[in-house]
Amino acid sequence: MVNSIEEKILNKIDDTGELFNGVHNIRSNGESISRNTSNSISIKNKEDKSGINVVIQPNTKNRSVHVPVIISNENITDTVYNTFDVGEYADISIVAGCGIHNCSAQKTEHIGIHEIFIHKGAKAKYIEKHYAESTGKSQKAFHTKTVIDVEEDGILEMELVQIKGVDDSKKDMEVNLHKNAYLIITERIFTESDQEANSNLTINLIGEDASAQIISRTVAKDKSKQKFYFMLNGKNKSRGHIECDSIIMGNAEVTSIPALSASCEDAQLIHEAAIGKIASDQLMKLMSLGLTEEEAQETILQGFLK
């Protein structure tokens, strides 16, 4: 059912033990190759386009759903439309990894268009890992567009990780937070060689007492380029905090634009951003313990992105 390349990729973007035993849909090269549902979580193909509707019943607690996407055919653009509907007072994890394996000189592209609805009082953890690998010289691209609505008292925790090998990533995300809704995003991005990563995130603090926290950590090596645009809109009594830290190495370029906009006197918005290189005293310390410069760098970067 799952071949060795697929299994290898799944291991990079998900916990395969949990994946195969739990509710899941595995999409490989545009087709669903394995699906498992339960009474409380249904997964159905969309009728009008490629993709799935994942519906989590109200009050479903401590369950997870895995929806990995794998692309191993060269020269394919796989566009998928996924909708996640998390019912009232549910408490759920969604693992939406995406991996590309490409051995040719062609271009492989994943376009993911997601909608996420967190209904009243529900809590969801959304984990998205992007990974790509190739033996030859090929272009591996990820474009995602995500629209999220968190209803009253809802909680969404997002973990967005771009591990390695992604040549070109564009992420557009818009989140609407209603009354007393809470969002926390932790983002980790690593780029090297000629890779480019773009991230565009808009968070609308619409409801009273909505709050959002964004923690972004990135490393840009070699000639890679990263560009981040985060917008926090305080439209009501609300709180928002953005924190961006980037390590820049070699001839890399990082542009970080975290914008704040308040149209309510009870909105409290804060952001902090820093771009700099690896602290030389940390390097020295590790090197004095016997690590080579490369090993010391690697250790520091791993700690930073953890």
Next chain:
Amino acid sequence: MVNSIEEKILNKIDDTGELFNGVHNIRSNGESISRNTSNSISIKNKEDKSGINVVIQPNTKNRSVHVPVIISNENITDTVYNTFDVGEYADISIVAGCGIHNCSAQKTEHIGIHEIFIHKGAKAKYIEKHYAESTGKSQKAFHTKTVIDVEEDGILEMELVQIKGVDDSKKDMEVNLHKNAYLIITERIFTESDQEANSNLTINLIGEDASAQIISRTVAKDKSKQKFYFMLNGKNKSRGHIECDSIIMGNAEVTSIPALSASCEDAQLIHEAAIGKIASDQLMKLMSLGLTEEEAQETILQGFLK
């Protein structure tokens, strides 16, 4: 030479004692109405357009030059082109206030296009205060465009203040910092009623060891709108720090976008921004000392903008 309205306005935007006794050029309604120069500081009209060239000789120390602009005619757009050339190793203050007095229902506009050259090793303090007043309902607008070049080892300290009464202000500024040049900008902006303030600042850290610090504090009351876009470009081993704090009151809107861009691994860039309302514990404290709420607010705002 200077009428009573002009004198009143000059008092708001400059130190008139220092102004009249020192090197100066007073521009009122598009004409130079008083000028005083010295051996080390020349002021000459531009030949091709309205405005002046201010040339400070190398090594001129502890001198100041005042170039206030006053507009008291209604329905006028006064466009002025000023160039400041600060010679090598000079140490100088430039006071470039601008005031509008308008008693009609017309629009009065000041457009200032400035070039500032800080030559090698020179140090300049540049103070720009914008103020407007009217008895009737009128539109008072300030648009400024400033291009600044700070050569090796140069230091530029800027104090940019928009005191009161300005209905519409647009500020565009670009600063190029060369080897070991240092820039510090402190900005204070106050808006109320329907006023709008836009500030666009780009700082290019071009030379090795260039450094820049921007401290912006603003208060937006009533239905006023403020928008800030600060860009710090680290193109070399350099340091930059942006700090923006805004107090929002009533139905005001503040958008703060301090962007960082690093294309050198030895660039160290940091920014911090916060938007929020007056701390209620500070208000309480002052009110418990016998101040009314309005008085307490006023006291806190004055402290914040000082």
